[in-house]
Amino acid sequence: MPDSLSLPAPVPAVPAAVLTIADVIAIVTAHPDLESTRRADLASGLRTMCRALNIEPESLVANVRDISRRLAKVSPASIGVTHRRWSNVWKLVLAALRLAGVHALPGRYREPLPPQWEALRSKLKTQQDKARLSKFMGFCAAGGILPSAVTAETFAMFQFEIENNSLVKRPAAVAREARLTWNAAADDIPGWPQLRVEVPNRRHDFAYPEQDFPEPFRASVNAYLTKRANPDVFAEDYCRPMSQITLKQRRQHILMIATALVMSGFPIGKITSLAVLTVPANAEAALRFLFERAKGEKTPTVARLADLLVTIAKRQADFTGPQLERLRTIARNLRPKSQGFTEKNRAFIRQFADPRKYRSLSDVPCRLIRRARRFPAGSRRAAELVAYAAALQIELVLPLRAEDLTTLKGDEHLLRQGKTTLISLTAHKNGCTVDAELPAEAANIIDLYKRDYRPRLAAPGSPWLFPGEEGGRRQTGGFAAQLSRIIYSETGIKMTLHQFRHLAAWIYLRAHPDDFETIRRLLGHKSVATTIRFYQEMEKLTASRRYNEIATGLVAEQGFGTLNLRSQP
Numbered sequence: 001m002p003d004s005l006s007l008p009a010p011v012p013a014v015p016a017a018v019l020t021i022a023d024v025i026a027i028v029t030a031h032p033d034l035e036s037t038r039r040a041d042l043a044s045g046l047r048t049m050c051r052a053l054n055i056e057p058e059s060l061v062a063n064v065r066d067i068s069r070r071l072a073k074v075s076p077a078s079i080g081v082t083h084r085r086w087s088n089v090w091k092l093v094l095a096a097l098r099l100a101g102v103h104a105l106p107g108r109y110r111e112p113l114p115p116q117w118e119a120l121r122s123k124l125k126t127q128q129d130k131a132r133l134s135k136f137m138g139f140c141a142a143g144g145i146l147p148s149a150v151t152a153e154t155f156a157m158f159q160f161e162i163e164n165n166s167l168v169k170r171p172a173a174v175a176r177e178a179r180l181t182w183n184a185a186a187d188d189i190p191g192w193p194q195l196r197v198e199v200p201n202r203r204h205d206f207a208y209p210e211q212d213f214p215e216p217f218r219a220s221v222n223a224y225l226t227k228r229a230n231p232d233v234f235a236e237d238y239c240r241p242m243s244q245i246t247l248k249q250r251r252q253h254i255l256m257i258a259t260a261l262v263m264s265g266f267p268i269g270k271i272t273s274l275a276v277l278t279v280p281a282n283a284e285a286a287l288r289f290l291f292e293r294a295k296g297e298k299t300p301t302v303a304r305l306a307d308l309l310v311t312i313a314k315r316q317a318d319f320t321g322p323q324l325e326r327l328r329t330i331a332r333n334l335r336p337k338s339q340g341f342t343e344k345n346r347a348f349i350r351q352f353a354d355p356r357k358y359r360s361l362s363d364v365p366c367r368l369i370r371r372a373r374r375f376p377a378g379s380r381r382a383a384e385l386v387a388y389a390a391a392l393q394i395e396l397v398l399p400l401r402a403e404d405l406t407t408l409k410g411d412e413h414l415l416r417q418g419k420t421t422l423i424s425l426t427a428h429k430n431g432c433t434v435d436a437e438l439p440a441e442a443a444n445i446i447d448l449y450k451r452d453y454r455p456r457l458a459a460p461g462s463p464w465l466f467p468g469e470e471g472g473r474r475q476t477g478g479f480a481a482q483l484s485r486i487i488y489s490e491t492g493i494k495m496t497l498h499q500f501r502h503l504a505a506w507i508y509l510r511a512h513p514d515d516f517e518t519i520r521r522l523l524g525h526k527s528v529a530t531t532i533r534f535y536q537e538m539e540k541l542t543a544s545r546r547y548n549e550i551a552t553g554l555v556a557e558q559g560f561g562t563l564n565l566r567s568q569p
Contacts, residue, residue: 022057045092078492109138207255306331365389383456
């Protein structure tokens with residue numbers, strides 16, 4: 001591929017505002033400065049893109065932002081092309097757009113950096129840091145901006161360009177990582193420009209921070225949660241303690257209710273205790289606001305918040321009689337019709353009606369390891385791929401919740417007994433013990449990862465099996481999202497990490513209908529009633545298959561013939 005900064009002169013044929021991909025194809029195939037093979041490659045890349053997007057070239061406007069967002073949703077596996085071919089398609093599309101005069105950032109800045117930028121780059125401690133700042137440095141160098149002239153506005157311009165005029169797959173993440181790396185360098189590297197830029201918060205918390213509420217309310221919340229966590233069996237207020245994750249979630253839910261009450265018009269200064277939230281008029285105002293925020297739909301989240309208010313009213317406000325009954329009625333009315341298997345999960349399971357889907361999913365760890373072996377020795381990216389492979393292999397044989405997966409400790413939770421490898425831990429959500437034997441293939445992948453690849457991700461002192469940056473614990477949501485993206489990219493299957501649990505239940509119940517106790521033990525539910533509530537609807541998905549097996553056997557038993565439905569010559 002030609003140098004991205006030394007392309008032949010663009011030859012726009014029509015105004016850019018109405019340029020379509022068909023126009024771009026016409027421009028590149030008639031470009032006087034390109035060899036015939038290069039013209040064919042560029043046109044082929046554009047046509048492959050349109051086939052992947054299921055849209056005709058004449059109907060797709062040559063808008064970089066729109067194309068980038070469309071391409072980001074395409075899985076190479078779902079359109080039957082390799083990762084290498086799909087990566088090349090992105091490069092060809094970008095080159096073609098720029099040749100046609102469409103404003104787009106280059107995929108890679110190939111010109112040497114000016115001495116001032118190169119001097120800064122050489123001070124960065126890791127290849128990862130250099131990679132995270134490479135696009136920003138190239139952007140500044142191309143625009144004639146020296147390190148001493150970088151401002152917060154420079155980062156804002158970079159983010160705008162990369163989000164609107166590039167084919168970077170995750171532009172917001174690239175812009176954010178550039179800011180984070182710059183700030184870290186300003187703190188740690190002598191001679192680095194002392195500009196610190198604001199890093200956008202990607203969290204979408206609805207609740208106000210706890211410190212925004214009056215101190216008496218905060219004390220009331222802490223007293224309630226502390227009471228719920230009192231482990232002293234001799235104390236008068238003893239109750240079985242909740243897990244830390246439940247306490248954290250309960251605190252956040254209380255803040256959500258209080259925030260909703262404020263947004264409904266109630267003065268924040270008057271929220272002086274938990275009991276204020278449970279006054280029926282206040283509870284109704286807060287829940288009505290949340291219900292309307294959910295577009296008038298009964299959601300599990302709003303229903304849980306309503307149930308929490310009932311619990312608080314009984315245990316903290318000591319409500320009885322009509323007031324408590326009013327809260328119970330509201331909570332009952334807000335519960336969704338089904339609290340079990342949702343339509344989203346049914347749609348997920350339907351993907352596996354094609355047996356090839358599960359075979360493709362189960363092969364992902366091996367594919368990632370094979371790809372990792374093509375990287376240079378010592379590559380961090382190779383280590384990350386094998387970490388994903390090991391995590392997915394664990395989920396395939398023991399579907400852990402994301403919180404439990406990210407808190408696995410190699411020496412504490414992975415146990416060797418002779419040639420047998422066990423995983424033993426206490427689940428964060430409900431305190432149930434998980435003990436499971438890993439199949440030989442899964443144990444071998446984990447051993448390979450621990451021996452050859454994990455040392456590249458963290459120093460020896462880090463206890464985590466899947467360490468994050470600088471050896472710390474990985475963020476649960478981020479790791480789960482990364483694994484979901486890998487699955488989709490490799491297989492075309494849309495699934496969350498948590499849905500490994502639903503898949504395990506579906507696979508087992510197909511073979512052993514009604515054996516919910518085994519699923520309860522596998523998934524670590526405290527009560528089989530929980531298992532049945534969630535997975536009894538799976539019986540509907542397999543009922544027709546079991547019926548047809550019996551009916552087909554009956555037909556064969558009676559000796560009836562079958563109709564040949566092959567196409568006739």
